[in-house]
Amino acid sequence: ASRAVRPGSRPVEIAPGVVLGEGDPVVMAGPCAVESRDQLLETALAVRKAGARILRGGAFKPRSHPYAFQGLGSEGIALLKEARKASGLPVITEVMSPEEAEWVAPHVDILQVGARNMQNFSLLKVLGRLDRPVLLKRGMAATVEEWLQAAEYILAGGNDRVILCERGIRSFDQNTRNTLDLGVIPLLKSLTHLPVVADPSHATGRRDxxxxxxxxxxxxxxxxxxxxxxxxxxxxxxxxxxSLDPEEFSRLMTAAKRIMEAV
Ligand code: PEP
Ligand code: MN
Incomplete structure (x- = not known):
């Protein structure tokens, strides 16, 4: 993952014209979990209209509480495929096990590794063999070294399409769900050749x-x-x-475009 080994940046192409690490930042948006056809399609069309370029939606959910909604599983993947077709947006979804990764890979455009699985080495090894981009979230208590070593598991297997995602780390303060470590964004951009994205939703836990x-x-x-x-x-x-509603997301996109023009 190091720039010392491979200088420059390594953009990751998801679909024609949708490239992470080159040109304007790419916004991926959608529900935490796929809940129903109506919920997913309505949200997908709304985020596309506002300017999102990738649709997110969890089918296999890593819930802390075993009795919480666990996701629709394979039915959720089928709905994501439907939403992909209806909206034209590539899709990203989380996989939690090697078996899920192998099964889901042909059906989606990006495989997401959640914070809780950043060091699931059996999963990382399988992702290294698959021909699909991987978005690797930072573990909630992972150092930058541990995170990059996890990325290296995927790269070492031959899969060079890895995207890093800062989603907030655990700190002593409970006012926000996690603490968004903004400093790692420019740090990783200088240390690695991988695209770096941020997840402000899990990082803050608060819509506002x-x-x-x-x-x-x-x-x-x-x-x-x-x-x-x-x-x-x-x-x-x-x-x-x-979670933002479509109107709040549309406001976010308008403001984000202004910042994109400025940086
Ligand atoms: C998610 O993206 O829905 C998710 C579970 O995120 P994280 O792994 O960052 O908690
Ligand atoms: Mn979520």
């Missing part, structure tokens, strides 16, 4: 903080954002308090 921290991440040089948007956040089965 998502827009300002999105702008801060772009100003810090992020190659993209991963933002949770729900057509009815109050009814969301997962992460409603940090």
């Amino acid at each position: 903080l998502v827009l300002p921290m999105s702008l801060a991440a772009i100003a810090a040089g992020a190659d993209g954002l991963l933002v949770e948007v729900h057509c009815d956040p109050g009814a969301a089965l997962c992460d409603g308090p940090q």
